Amino acid sequence: MNDSVKNNKFHITTFGCQMNLADSSTLVATLLTRGFQRVYKEKEADVIIFNTCSVREKAEERVLGRLWDIYKYKKDKPNLKIAVIGCMAQRLGEKLIEKVPHVDFVLGTDRLFELPDVVMGHNGFHPVMTAFGYENMDAILPVKENNFSAYVTISRGCDNFCSYCIVPYVRGEERAHSADRIVENVKRLVNDGVVEITLLGQNVNSYRWKDIDFPGLLQRIISETSIRRIRFMTSHPKDLSDRLVEVMSENDRFMPHIHLPLQSGANRILEKMGRNYTIEHYNKIVDYIRSRINYVAVTTDLIVGFPSETEAEYEATLRAVRNIQFDAAFMFRYSVRPGTLAEKYADDVPEDVKIKRLNNLIALQQKISFERNQREVGQTRFSLIEGTSRRSDAFQRARTEGNKIVLFKTGDFMPGQVVPIRIASADAYTLHGEIVEGK
Numbered sequence: 001m002n003d004s005v006k007n008n009k010f011h012i013t014t015f016g017c018q019m020n021l022a023d024s025s026t027l028v029a030t031l032l033t034r035g036f037q038r039v040y041k042e043k044e045a046d047v048i049i050f051n052t053c054s055v056r057e058k059a060e061e062r063v064l065g066r067l068w069d070i071y072k073y074k075k076d077k078p079n080l081k082i083a084v085i086g087c088m089a090q091r092l093g094e095k096l097i098e099k100v101p102h103v104d105f106v107l108g109t110d111r112l113f114e115l116p117d118v119v120m121g122h123n124g125f126h127p128v129m130t131a132f133g134y135e136n137m138d139a140i141l142p143v144k145e146n147n148f149s150a151y152v153t154i155s156r157g158c159d160n161f162c163s164y165c166i167v168p169y170v171r172g173e174e175r176a177h178s179a180d181r182i183v184e185n186v187k188r189l190v191n192d193g194v195v196e197i198t199l200l201g202q203n204v205n206s207y208r209w210k211d212i213d214f215p216g217l218l219q220r221i222i223s224e225t226s227i228r229r230i231r232f233m234t235s236h237p238k239d240l241s242d243r244l245v246e247v248m249s250e251n252d253r254f255m256p257h258i259h260l261p262l263q264s265g266a267n268r269i270l271e272k273m274g275r276n277y278t279i280e281h282y283n284k285i286v287d288y289i290r291s292r293i294n295y296v297a298v299t300t301d302l303i304v305g306f307p308s309e310t311e312a313e314y315e316a317t318l319r320a321v322r323n324i325q326f327d328a329a330f331m332f333r334y335s336v337r338p339g340t341l342a343e344k345y346a347d348d349v350p351e352d353v354k355i356k357r358l359n360n361l362i363a364l365q366q367k368i369s370f371e372r373n374q375r376e377v378g379q380t381r382f383s384l385i386e387g388t389s390r391r392s393d394a395f396q397r398a399r400t401e402g403n404k405i406v407l408f409k410t411g412d413f414m415p416g417q418v419v420p421i422r423i424a425s426a427d428a429y430t431l432h433g434e435i436v437e438g439k
């Protein structure tokens with residue numbers, strides 16, 4: 001039964017990664033079943049929720065900026081409640097209220113699903129909750145992002161402690177969702193019309209539940225459910241096994257895309273980052289992936305300006321990027337995170353050098369993305385229609401097997417359909433194509 005909730009209109013904004021998007025969707029579903037109502041304008045809300053990210057300083061600054069933006073609504077509506085949840089809430093706890101006194105609730109990454117009880121003022125629920133170990137993994141149900149796709153979290157937290165990274169501190173230790181539950185949830189999503197799932201974990205390759213590892217989980221999903229398209233992220237190079245590549249290559253329900261963060265092309269930096277692989281090992285994995293899977297997109301994350309990174313080491317990253325030829329990359333300049341191991345290293349690459357390195361790297365990758373995308377021209381890609389193009393109603397937007405956006409002329413097709421699209425042209429970020437009739 002629904003509790004009756006008086007000031008029940010909520011607005012939610014999600015910052016950060018797919019894991020946060022997944023958590024927000026689950027939270028929204030919970031709020032709706034608990035009698036809350038979603039609104040899409042902050043000024044109409046009784047509760048404004050920010051699900052936050054701490055991964056770089058900028059990500060936190062953005063949240064703080066937005067928190068001060070919405071202060072004006074609180075002046076007009078004194079009953080308005082502001083809730084900060086997720087990674088930044090976890091990191092700062094009470095300190096967040098000291099920094100921004102108009103914040104009412106601060107719920108960390110394990111406690112955010114308790115928001116409905118906190119808002120309703122139920123006994124035993126505090127406005128600031130950040131202790132780990134309280135979540136009920138089986139109760140975190142994956143829900144649809146839209147009518148045809150869903151994120152399915154397979155593990156929470158991270159045990160890798162890469163020296164620059166805040167995630168293990170704000171997300172806690174790695175814990176796996178039960179494979180039985182994952183399979184059950186995928187079945188439920190398929191019955192609900194979902195055609196594509198993305199399995200999520202900070203390091204999906206280290207998934208282990210009882211005697212089931214990640215390739216084993218994939219095999220179970222393939223054999224026990226009829227989900228049409230499967231994606232996953234993120235893969236860690238140190239744990240990606242040949243067997244994973246083999247399992248992927250054996251079934252075309254796996255979308256041929258691997259996101260494999262490299263971070264740096266220099267072995268000394270990789271070691272200081274605590275990544276536990278060398279550039280030689282990384283190259284071997286990518287070669288193997290490309291030898292086993294005929295058409296596959298490989299994407300990555302890269303950091304420039306890590307403490308003590310020399311010009312020569314930065315050039316090693318450029319060289320790696322040139323050699324490997326990624327389809328796309330997310331590129332960042334190093335940002336010190338409090339409490340991490342790398343915080344103890346001097347942040348000694350000057351900001352202007354970091355910016356220069358980043359800009360040059362982006363320019364190089366843009367050229368490579370453009371070239372990689374030219375290789376798509378003339379090919380037919382089975383693509384999932386997501387909606388209309390953000391720029392023009394005359395075009396619809398779909399996602400290819402390799403996770404690239406393709407635009408095509410709006411016709412009789414609906415979001416959620418998988419259609420063959422012949423690629424006619426491409427720039428560095430987007431493909432353009434036409435639906436192949438009669439396929």
Ligand code: SAH
Pocket residue numbers: 055056164165166167201202203234236261263301302303332333334335336337
């Ligand atoms: N679990 C994933 C993603 C972690 S966060 C993984 O292991 O790759 C996403 C990306 O943010 C990272 O891959 C890294 O490139 C970047 N990142 C993390 N911490 C950072 C920091 N302190 N400064 C700059 N970039 C960072």
Ligand code: SF4
Pocket residue numbers: 158159160161162165166167168202203236
């Ligand atoms: Fe961060 Fe490394 Fe864990 Fe990824 S694997 S979340 S980069 S500590």
Ligand code: F3S
Pocket residue numbers: 015016017018019020052053054055087166167170171
């Ligand atoms: Fe994701 Fe940012 Fe948290 S990247 S796990 S939302 S710190």
